Amino acid sequence: MKITNVHWTPVFIPIEAPLRYAYGSHPGVSRLVIEIETDEGLTGLGECYSGPSREGQLAEMKPLLIGEDPFQLERLRWKLSSPSAQKLFGNVLGYAGVEFACLDLQGKATGQPVCNLLGGRLRESVPHAGYLFYRHANAEGKGRISNTEEMVAFAKELVKRHGFETLKYKNGVLPPEEEIETFIALRETFPRHKLRLDPNAAWSVTTAVRVAQKLAPHDVEYYEDPVWGLRAMERVNAKVPFMTLASNMSIFAFEDIYPAARNNVLDVVLLDPHWYGGIARARIAAGACEMLGLDVGLHSGGEFGISQAAALHLLASIPNLSAAADSHYHHLTDDIIVGGKMKFADGGLPVPTGPGLGVELDRDKLAKYSEMARRQEMGSWIEDPMRPGVVTVQPKW
Numbered sequence: 229m230k231i232t233n234v235h236w237t238p239v240f241i242p243i244e245a246p247l248r249y250a251y252g253s254h255p256g257v258s259r260l261v262i263e264i265e266t267d268e269g270l271t272g273l274g275e276c277y278s279g280p281s282r283e284g285q286l287a288e289m290k291p292l293l294i295g296e297d298p299f300q301l302e303r304l305r306w307k308l309s310s311p312s313a314q315k316l317f318g319n320v321l322g323y324a325g326v327e328f329a330c331l332d333l334q335g336k337a338t339g340q341p342v343c344n345l346l347g348g349r350l351r352e353s354v355p356h357a358g359y360l361f362y363r364h365a366n367a368e369g370k371g372r373i374s375n376t377e378e379m380v381a382f383a384k385e386l387v388k389r390h391g392f393e394t395l396k397y398k399n400g401v402l403p404p405e406e407e408i409e410t411f412i413a414l415r416e417t418f419p420r421h422k423l424r425l426d427p428n429a430a431w432s433v434t435t436a437v438r439v440a441q442k443l444a445p446h447d448v449e450y451y452e453d454p455v456w457g458l459r460a461m462e463r464v465n466a467k468v469p470f471m472t473l474a475s476n477m478s479i480f481a482f483e484d485i486y487p488a489a490r491n492n493v494l495d496v497v498l499l500d501p502h503w504y505g506g507i508a509r510a511r512i513a514a515g516a517c518e519m520l521g522l523d524v525g526l527h528s529g530g531e532f533g534i535s536q537a538a539a540l541h542l543l544a545s546i547p548n549l550s551a552a553a554d555s556h557y558h559h560l561t562d563d564i565i566v567g568g569k570m571k572f573a574d575g576g577l578p579v580p581t582g583p584g585l586g587v588e589l590d591r592d593k594l595a596k597y598s599e600m601a602r603r604q605e606m607g608s609w610i611e612d613p614m615r616p617g618v619v620t621v622q623p624k625w
Contacts, residue, residue: 245371250400276325
């Protein structure tokens with residue numbers, strides 16, 4: 229089987245209401261949907277982060293892919309995205325979408341789901357966390373979350389609708405004291421749920437330590453990226469050793485894993501098949517974590533159905549998955565796969581059982597949201613109107 233063509237489509241899907249982070253507001257999700265065609269009539273599907281630089285990467289990769297065998301992943305990796313290219317030029321994000329499509333082709337050619345190509349299926353469904361954000365109101369004036377009462381009400385709605393047994397609370401938006409109060413209110417409302425928090429490295433070491441000390445009696449599942457950088461994370465871990473630390477920001481590449489383990493920086497590595505260069509590479513990273521005594525979870529960057537399926541196949545095959553996966557998926561208003569959005573059941577998503585990734589494109593939806601992408605500023609963060617200037621300047625509480 230040989231690759232005969234590669235093309236990609238910019239897509240933008242709205243979310244229920246604009247999400248607020250430490251560094252701005254997110255109005256929707258932009259992605260590139262990748263299709264790789266072969267001389268045997270099969271088409272593999274991939275998905276990656278959007279933006280002009282990513283499209284430029286794919287344009288450079290396309291002539292190098294024509295005529296190649298999609299089963300030869302190591303040859304393709306070294307040809308398109310060697311370790312130095314990944315670190316210096318960020319090729320890993322574009323290449324990951326290509327790798328998804330090649331694994332999809334392998335599965336379709338052999339009649340096997342991707343997880344079987346990775347060593348087999350250890351779980352039929354993957355538990356996910358309900359993702360709690362402060363939000364602005366949408367165009368209809370709905371969906372605003374700006375205080376403790378609104379956050380708790382939203383959490384109740386998510387748990388009732390999807391059955392989540394884990395909740396992830398995004399921080400770094402309001403002053404830390406207010407966010408501490410909201411976490412405690414969530415714990416009082418959900419005494420048996422796992423609760424985690426993530427300020428996206430917006431806090432100083434002293435603030436992070438103070439927050440950890442105040443939340444110590446309230447059963448934090450893990451504390452994700454309270455500060456920026458390996459050294460700062462190491463200092464937090466030394467000062468509040470009772471708090472489980474997780475990261476996808478300070479630890480986001482293979483070469484970060486060993487120093488993180490060696491220096492007792494954290495406890496849980498949040499993998500991402502995009503950032504690690506594909507599903508197969510992320511699984512190898514999970515194996516390295518297993519050897520070093522680190523647990524793993526999953527980072528989310530706003531996946532559509534193709535990337536969500538890729539993540540499910542990855543997590544189905546990992547033995548040391550200890551935490552419910554992060555996912556923005558329940559915030560999306562729609563999807564571009566046949567059948568629409570995947571359905572949560574008891575807080576989890578079932579691992580697709582069809583050949584390859586087990587999903588197919590809905591061409592009408594692809595056209596609809598591709599047109600929307602052309603009318604959007606692709607992949608941008610917008611200024612938070614309640615905190616002017618917080619796009620390029622990240623505060624340190």
